[in-house]
Amino acid sequence: MSSSMVSSSADVSLPSRARQFYALTKPRVVQLIVFCAVIGMLLAVPGVPTAEEGVRAVAASIGIWLVAGAAAAFNCLIEQEIDSRMKRTAWRPTANGELTRTQALIFSAVLCTLGGVVLVVFVNALTLWLTLGTFVGYAIIYTVILKPATPQNIVIGGASGAMPPVLGWAAMRGAVEPEALMLCLIIFLWTPPHFWALALYRVEDYARAGLPMLPVTHGNKFTRLHVFLYTWVLLAATLLPYIYGMSRHIYLVSAVVLGLWFMVYAFRLWRHYSDELARKTFRFSILHLMLLFAALLVDHYVWY
Ligand code: HEM
Numbered sequence: 001m002s003s004s005m006v007s008s009s010a011d012v013s014l015p016s017r018a019r020q021f022y023a024l025t026k027p028r029v030v031q032l033i034v035f036c037a038v039i040g041m042l043l044a045v046p047g048v049p050t051a052e053e054g055v056r057a058v059a060a061s062i063g064i065w066l067v068a069g070a071a072a073a074f075n076c077l078i079e080q081e082i083d084s085r086m087k088r089t090a091w092r093p094t095a096n097g098e099l100t101r102t103q104a105l106i107f108s109a110v111l112c113t114l115g116g117v118v119l120v121v122f123v124n125a126l127t128l129w130l131t132l133g134t135f136v137g138y139a140i141i142y143t144v145i146l147k148p149a150t151p152q153n154i155v156i157g158g159a160s161g162a163m164p165p166v167l168g169w170a171a172m173r174g175a176v177e178p179e180a181l182m183l184c185l186i187i188f189l190w191t192p193p194h195f196w197a198l199a200l201y202r203v204e205d206y207a208r209a210g211l212p213m214l215p216v217t218h219g220n221k222f223t224r225l226h227v228f229l230y231t232w233v234l235l236a237a238t239l240l241p242y243i244y245g246m247s248r249h250i251y252l253v254s255a256v257v258l259g260l261w262f263m264v265y266a267f268r269l270w271r272h273y274s275d276e277l278a279r280k281t282f283r284f285s286i287l288h289l290m291l292l293f294a295a296l297l298v299d300h301y302v303w304y
């Protein structure tokens with residue numbers, strides 16, 4: 001790996017330094033987080049947003065992006081030691097010594113401050129406080145307290161990952177309303193099958209790092225059953241936007257097809273485990289959430 005050849009901070013070029021900091025923000029996870037927040041924003045306004053709403057939505061996306069990136073960077077700094085013990089994360093610039101914890105802390109503080117300023121100046125105070133609360137939920141409550149303490153860490157901690165649609169909704173309406181809470185519940189119930197599918201084939205990493213993830217504490221079979229059961233509850237929750245009258249048939253068909261598809265993956269994983277199938281189930285979880293939220297949007301515009 002070329003990054004392991006880096007010997008001191010002095011001989012690191014700016015682009016590669018920038019890439020190291022960027023990596024701390026867990027870019028792909030944060031992209032999906034911002035995507036879900038944007039869908040929340042667009043669903044919160046009837047029809048096409050006005051110019052003023054469009055500007056607010058762009059500002060809110062930037063602000064949420066910056067604070068979410070800050071939360072991810074803070075997680076990297078807290079987990080420097082843990083990350084260095086896991087194959088999947090040992091490459092992270094904090095774990096391999098390319099960036100110090102102080103650099104990560106300053107970077108996280110700068111991103112969080114910038115994001116906070118964007119949110120309070122261009123969006124509203126409610127979105128600022130909810131986003132900062134989400135930062136604390138992930139960076140402190142999940143990372144520092146729950147993750148090393150209980151196999152239910154990701155279930156409880158998942159509440160902060162589930163916040164993006166609420167943040168998006170609050171940005172456009174200045175309030176938290178039932179529609180946003182339904183979308184939050186969907187991501188909340190999606191998180192356990194998403195994460196545990198990955199934890200199944202990364203169990204050795206987590207055991208080596210000393211983290212009490214469900215496959216480490218309760219075994220492979222127990223976790224597979226839980227992944228399967230959560231896909232049932234998730235499918236039920238994805239029907240709520242239709243039942244509540246917020247979405248119509250395009251969404252309903254998409255939610256049922258995607259939900260059943262996820263259940264088929266989870267069922268096969270439960271009955272006949274392989275690392276390969278667990279990896280595919282994890283990858284599908286990401287596609288599932290992306291397509292489900294895209295369907296909400298398509299449905300919204302078709303009916304308005
Ligand atoms: C507490 C809640 C969550 C936990 C514990 C969790 C855990 C993880 C882990 C460990 C990975 C790394 C996979 C790898 O390195 O190969 C991952 C990847 C990913 N997660 Fe999650 N996740 C959570 C919530 C979310 C949320 C809320 C979203 C988006 C809305 C999300 C989207 C993604 C995406 C897009 C990836 C793929 C990243 C890549 O391909 O590099 N996750 N998740």
Ligand SMILES: CC(C)=CCC/C(C)=C/CC/C(C)=C/COP(=O)(O)OP(=O)(O)O
Binds near residue numbers: 030068071134160163
């Ligand atoms: C302000 C705002 C919207 C914040 C969002 C918080 C956030 C970044 C949530 C995503 C959850 C996430 C990256 C989990 C990874 O789990 P992990 O940290 O256990 O994974 P790891 O083992 O890869 O470090």
